[in-house]
Amino acid sequence: MQAEIITIGDELLIGQVIDTNSAFIAKQLNKVGVSVYQITSVQDDKPHILKALQEAEGNADIIILTGGLGPTKDDITKKTIAEYFDDTLIQDDSVLQNIESIWKQYVRQTLLQVNKDQALVPSKATVLMNKVGTAPGMWLEKGNKTFISLPGVPFEMKALITNSVLPKLKDKYHFPVILHKTLLVYGLGESTLAARIEAWEDALPNHIKLAYLPSLGKMRLRLSAKGFDKQKIETDVQQEIEKVLPLIKKEFFGYEDEDGNEEAVVANQLTKIGKSLAIAESCTGGKLAQLFTSHPGASQYLKGGVVTYSTQSKIDVLNIPEDLINAHSVVSAQVAEAMAQNVLKLYKADFAVSTTGNAGPTKGDSKAEVGTVFIAIATKNTVYSKEFNFGNHRTRVINKAVNKALEMLQKEIFKN
Numbered sequence: 461m462q463a464e465i466i467t468i469g470d471e472l473l474i475g476q477v478i479d480t481n482s483a484f485i486a487k488q489l490n491k492v493g494v495s496v497y498q499i500t501s502v503q504d505d506k507p508h509i510l511k512a513l514q515e516a517e518g519n520a521d522i523i524i525l526t527g528g529l530g531p532t533k534d535d536i537t538k539k540t541i542a543e544y545f546d547d548t549l550i551q552d553d554s555v556l557q558n559i560e561s562i563w564k565q566y567v568r569q570t571l572l573q574v575n576k577d578q579a580l581v582p583s584k585a586t587v588l589m590n591k592v593g594t595a596p597g598m599w600l601e602k603g604n605k606t607f608i609s610l611p612g613v614p615f616e617m618k619a620l621i622t623n624s625v626l627p628k629l630k631d632k633y634h635f636p637v638i639l640h641k642t643l644l645v646y647g648l649g650e651s652t653l654a655a656r657i658e659a660w661e662d663a664l665p666n667h668i669k670l671a672y673l674p675s676l677g678k679m680r681l682r683l684s685a686k687g688f689d690k691q692k693i694e695t696d697v698q699q700e701i702e703k704v705l706p707l708i709k710k711e712f713f714g715y716e717d718e719d720g721n722e723e724a725v726v727a728n729q730l731t732k733i734g735k736s737l738a739i740a741e742s743c744t745g746g747k748l749a750q751l752f753t754s755h756p757g758a759s760q761y762l763k764g765g766v767v768t769y770s771t772q773s774k775i776d777v778l779n780i781p782e783d784l785i786n787a788h789s790v791v792s793a794q795v796a797e798a799m800a801q802n803v804l805k806l807y808k809a810d811f812a813v814s815t816t817g818n819a820g821p822t823k824g825d826s827k828a829e830v831g832t833v834f835i836a837i838a839t840k841n842t843v844y845s846k847e848f849n850f851g852n853h854r855t856r857v858i859n860k861a862v863n864k865a866l867e868m869l870q871k872e873i874f875k876n
Contacts, residue, residue, distance in 0.1 A: 461635055462497040463489050464520040466512050468527035468537055469612060472501045481526045481617055488621050493635030494522060495686075504528055509540045517605055522629065527612030529595035531574040538580065538598070541609055545600060547582040552596070555579040555587060559594045585609075588624040592616050597624060606632070637690045641697050642673075642716035643681040644725075645708055646867050650674045653681075653708070660704050667693075668700055676860040678867065680716060713870060722866040723751040729873050730761035730811075737869075738809035739765035740778060740799040742790075743817035743833060744861050751862070763807035768799070771825045774816075778802045791818050791826035793834050793845040800838035800845075812838040813869050817848075819857040833861045837872045 465485050471477040479501060486496045497520050502508045509528075516523040528537030542549050556579035563571045578594050581587055588597030588608075593616040598609040608625055610617045629635075645653060650672050654661070661670055667687060673680035683700060685693045705712060714725060730737055739749045739762075749765035752758050766777055771790045774780040780798050788794040799814035817833030818826050826832075830852050836845035846868065850860040 461494050461522070461633060462520045463494050463522040463524060464497050464516040465499045466509075466516060466523065466525045467499070467501045467612070468504060468509060468525060469501075470504050470534075472527075473503060481612065481614055484614070484618060485524055485526070485621060488626060489522075489524075490638055490640075492626055492630060493638050493686075494629070495638065504534050504536060506536055506540050506543070509537065510544055513541075513544050513607075517602070521605060521633075523605065523607045524625070525607070525609045526617050529578070529609065529611045531572075531578055531594075537609060538582065541585075541598070541600070541607070542582045545582055545584055545602065547584050549580040550583045551579050552581050552587050553579070554589065555581065555596045558589060558591075558596075562594055588620055588628075590616055590620060591623075592619050599625075599628065636686055636688045637693050639685050639690075639693050639697055641683045641701060643683075643701070643704075643708075644713045644716055644722070645679040645681060645711045646713055647711045648679060648708070650679060653679055653711075657704055657707050660700075660707060664700060665696065668696060676856060676863050678722075678863055713867065714874070722863070722870065724755060726866065726870055726873060727752060727755060727758065727761060729870075731757075733873075735810035735873070736761050736763045736807075738763045738803045738807035738812040740803035740812065740814040741765065741767050742769055742774070742799070742815055743819045744815045744858055744865070745769060747858060747862050748813070748815065748865055751866075763809045766803060766806075774799065778806070789826045789828060791816050791828040791832055791834060793836070793847060796834035796836035796845045797838070797843045800836035801843050804838045804840070810839065811869065811873060813865050814838075815861050815865055817850075817857070817861060819861075820852055820854045831857050833857065833864075835861065835865050835868055837868050839872070 465482045467479050467482055472479050482499045489496055500512050502512045528535045559575060559578060581596060581598055585598040585600050588599055590596050593611055593613060595611040597620045600607045610620050664670060667685055669684045671682040673682055683697050685697050687693045741748055746767040752762050768774040768777050775782055778799055779802055780795060784794055784798060796814050796816045800812045804812035814836045818824060818828045818830050820830035831849045833848045833850055834845050848864060850857040
């Protein structure tokens, strides 16, 4: 069973808006056993949309479109879908009632005809009621193919996928199980890792695929299997993991969680053991804290964080002794460790992580070479730091520092 995702909007093609919808839809489809064959982005242009629909019908069993369902003239998806299905648009009274209800509750403006026209849907469509917006989702069938059109507003699309689309797809089709298991490996480059596990990789059974997913300072090994016997799939994948683990014993750190984020692994472990975290950042500029707070429930374990970007802020906010900075430089093991210890005390946390470094392009208040970063971990019983040089590309330095800080934090937390 294969799907194709079509995203509609000129804003996607000029880079004004990043297409996050496709990633979400693909992940949700994969969870229920649907493989995504292709993702296509097209203009707000009728011939382009019609061509994409025709090609998708030849490629996939399930075609999901997002975008182009708004009230303005450039939103042409509904009219184009009606043409593709040789259909006409009719008013759906339940959708109109939903629009009027939203206007009454939240919108202090006159309900215009263009807003009412959002209740127009192809006569052959089954309406998927959008409870968080005015543009309805639409479900159409053509032969044995299913076409689903959804609004492009991400939170509206997500609600429809979760509450309407997936339940209907599971009722209509019998999907196989798709299983992914991802191993986190630190300290090995892609070619070195591939050479080490080559014999194991060559012996993998045909129904298990391996993917290398390199990132800054880390590697993810993803094992994927597909089939209708869930127990067999899970057993086969686990057996292969047990074969490869001895080959990467020193570099293997753990498994990536369902969300695909190391910070989520840390968050889950902190929650599990009932411990808390504090963060002090300099060169990473709050990016580390942002990763944690982007997940719901962060307040359960994250006590707080500070971004002491300037030298003076380290003195004023974190009470780093000025003579310590003068003696060792603001980018040093001593300052990193003091930052971690002091933010630990400030927030009365169980674990703390700090970053201080020179991301470039100039050296700033420190004599340290561009790319030099010190990362420290503190607990109530110990503090330690490590020095790194992440090169001379500012963005890479920051991202590598964040990844390495997560790695060090994981190692410390998983001792408990």
